[in-house]
Amino acid sequence: MTTRIDRRMAKLKAEGRPALVTYIMGGDPDYETSLSIMKTLPASGSDVIELGMPFSDPMADGPAIQAAGLRALKGGQTLARTLKMASEFRAGDDETPIVLMGYYNPIYIYGVDRFLADAKASGIDGLIVVDLPPEMDEELCIPALKAGVNFIRLATPTTDDKRLPKVLENTSGFVYYVSMTGITGSALADTAKVSAAVTRIKGHTALPVCVGFGVKTAEQARVIGASADGVVVGTAIVNAIANVLGPKGEKTADPAEAVATLVSGLAQGVRSARLAAAE
């Protein structure tokens, strides 16, 4: 069973360029604005959309994404509304893969089976759940795979060769390599080390490997994209939204336009990155 993620990654591989994976927080700063931002992403050059599910206690996120989550929650966002947002987007775009990203508790409270059924119906293709390591696969990973939803695992610099097979075992869609030990929004790690890690992971799996955490500019996207199958940008996009919000949350410019400008630049970056000929 192939998903939109599998098809999109295969297509980009044939084109010989990495994917641009863009993260936005669902409902930031409010539902309508967030949906309008989401709708502009594919035209700006985003290949895969990561849609953040806000959580009150985002333990792996830095200040920018913490603040985005709080804005969304303040704006009334819930998991149900995030799913609704995905389905509204899906009504106009049946190609761009959507990956939900967040923490387990809201899903657990929603109910795993009900969540998977609703996610599938809303056009969700994959899940990234930060606080579900392979040791907890029975919770959501296995049911998701059965439901035909990709479960995208994070591999990190602390995931050594001994542990890697366990991390990859039930991973599907792509592998998300976290470029550093740290939280989202930190400075980018040494790119040579990141490339080496990507090569190491590729030695264990045929899945595409996307790299995230710390990528903020088109130039960084180009450098990382030279070895990775995809580049994930989150904090920079979230900051582009925050930058056009005033102290009381009022919009000083159009957030969708600000995001479109940034993403277009990043798209230039990944499009100028060439995958190694040996692939």
Add this chain to the structure above:
Amino acid sequence: MNKPAMPNSFRTGPDEQGMFGIFGGRFVAETLMPLILDLEEQWNHAKNDPEFKAELQNLSTHYAGRPSKLYFAEGLTKHLGGAKVFFKREDLNHTGSHKINNCLGQILLAKRMGKKRIIAETGAGQHGVASATVAARFGYPCIVYMGATDVARQSPNVFRMKLLGAEVRPVTAGHGTLKDAMNEALRDWVTNVEDTYYLIGTAAGPHPYPEMVRDFQSVIGSEARAQMLEQEGRLPDVIIAAVGGGSNAIGLFHPFLDDKEVRIIGIEAGGRGLDGVEHCASMNAGKPGVLHGNRTYLLQNSDGQILDGHSISAGLDYPGVGPEHSWLRDSGRVQYEPILDDEALEAFQLTTRVEGIIPALESAHAIAHAMKIVPKMDKDQLVIVNLSGRGDKDVHTVAKMLGMEI
């Protein structure tokens, strides 16, 4: 919730996955997972290593001042006119609370693992002080994350930590209490995972912390059980302890879990009442969810967003609870009751006047429950209350509540 089947023993958990029934587990980011597995392995070696046990024993005796006394609270007993009340005097430990028991154990583990830096979270500051103390004693840099609200209401402890050489980092996220401090400590840990030991202060977090902290704190119950047998020739009828994260409570309870004749009561912070959201009674008013590495009862809304809660006592101001307590609640072995801010305040004042002991506000919650049940008990019945800490740190909070200036 379905009631789990009654086990033969309540003392065998957790299982190999770190689960107490459906509670517990290892809900952490992948970055931390290899470290948590390593910690578990090291802990499994250490707990069976005679050298480790001897070193901890030696420090407990000569540095922390164990065993702590089981004191017959004659003044309070006379005042209440029912069962005999005993205090397990954890307030007399070095640093003034039970927290040192766990910190000594974990600092020895950090040393064994070759870690270079200690981080900790703290609510009331008791765990922060105990962490800063063992870090000073063993020569480690120590960073303590503390909610900004707690920094304000526990200023004497903040100063103590600074004197001990620790860096106190106030956390302004959320309500600026223990939950937020724990988030920030986890962010530090995930960033500095190679050289940093996270000294968790309560019997919560990812496996193996709940088990490990419980085992370090079980010295409380083991001593109390032996002391009661020696002093009164029999086991107590009731034992009571306050539950925030629940380390002093699980420490007292665990050795008694299979003594079926002993009634065990855990006290949650009822704050301003369970009708609203200004309390921290996760087991009385919350539902199971996943936070800070484990599944447990949590205060949360219908969307799974965690609520902040409220308690007069910074040490109980946490919207979750250790996973073993959640399991003990569902299995029915332990009864969990709420005590309001005002009731704790009254117990604080009464104990100070009739016993000459200023209890921590956390411990005052447990005493407040004893005040409710002891008068209805027979005079030959025995009750142990865990006096988990001393209340010097709380005098500013109490003065403010009573409308006094100091």
